[in-house]
Amino acid sequence: MRFIIQVVFVLFTVSLFSQENEGEINHALNHHYDINYRVNYFDKMIFKVDINSDVANFYIPKLNISDDVQSIFSPNEDLKLRFSFDYKFLGLTYSYSPDFTSESENKTADTRTLDLSFKFFYSDRWRQEVIFKKITGFTLQNPNNLTSIAVFNDLQINTFGGKTFFILNPNFSYRAYESQTERQIRSAGSFIPSLSYYLNNVFTNNPNDSEISLQSIKSWDILIQAGYMYNLVIDKKWFSTFGIHPGIGMNSSTNYYFNYQDNSEIKSNNPVTFNYNFDFNFSLGYNHKDLFSGLKANYKNFQYDDALKTEVLSTNFNIGIYVGYRFGEVKPIKKFFEKLEKKYGL
Secondary structure: OHHHHHHHHHHHHHHHHHHHHHHHHHHHHHHOOOOOOEEEOOOEEEEEEEEEOOOOOEEEOOOOOOOOOOEEEEOOOOOEEEEEEEEOOEEEEEEEOOOOOOOOOOOOOOOEEEEEEEEEEOOOOEEEEEEEEEEEEEEEEOOOOOOEEEEEEEEEEEEEEEEEEEOOOOOOOHHHHHOOOEEEOOOEEEEEEEEEEEEEEEEOOOOOOOOEEEEEEEEEEEEEEEEEEEEEEOOOOEEEEEEEEEEEEEEEEEEEEEEOOOOEEEEEEEEEEEEEEEEEEEEEEEEOOOEEEEEEEEEEEEEEOOHHHOOOEOOEEEEEEEEEEEEEOOHHHHHHHHHHHHHHOO
């Protein structure tokens, strides 16, 4: 009798384990990766908050048509607070810059930032990101010693863009690095070619006292990168990620100036310039069943053929810390996502 009870218990345990992992096994089979490398949390709704320094300077080379000196505009914000929601193949983020520090009177700008992003997987390895960034309020700095020259609280830069990339190695989990909807359980790396595209709109309100001043800039960038990332599993709960992304890109812009002498608008088209760009990312994280945390660092550098003909430049280094939690699914949301997965093969 005791033996029969033990057999029944073992069979029940195996059956329960199989039911819990059936979806994960099917996902691995459908997308051709080794289940010994990746564990997913597609049955969890993930909320994360982080504080980071991803607030970039913008370099606008010419305030006037005759200028040959690069003008540096810096936001008066050092930190950004970001909230994110991830579930299955979808990720949403919202971030802004809160007032952590008091402002200095008439010396620095009253900066306000807003970031929105929409990220999703077309399939297990094709990923798409769509972003919108808005920064209002900049301080014009002296390019020689970076001291404040003037404050422009109405100077605004809007960026619309996106990024499409493909993960060559199916055993590498980009989700483990980016959204924590998966966990890398055996170290793996992958080449990740990508295509990025951005539109920048700069709006000013007479940012100088000359007879001909800049009103707005419209520019675009296209970047092709050949990246490589590696997830290093330190032990069952700790991991680290390294990534390098060299690439080449193109930029072009159109300037709109206002002539106060005859109240006319002057349109100036700049030729296409090439840039050589490089991204480096690093992360170190702790991953429990539901609770996770870590830090991320990212460096971006753009070297243009002719910086004085390139109207909106952005180079920055940022670092951030994050903490998140995996909650159970909400049935109505689960059913909706399952319909999408079934219909589109996600």
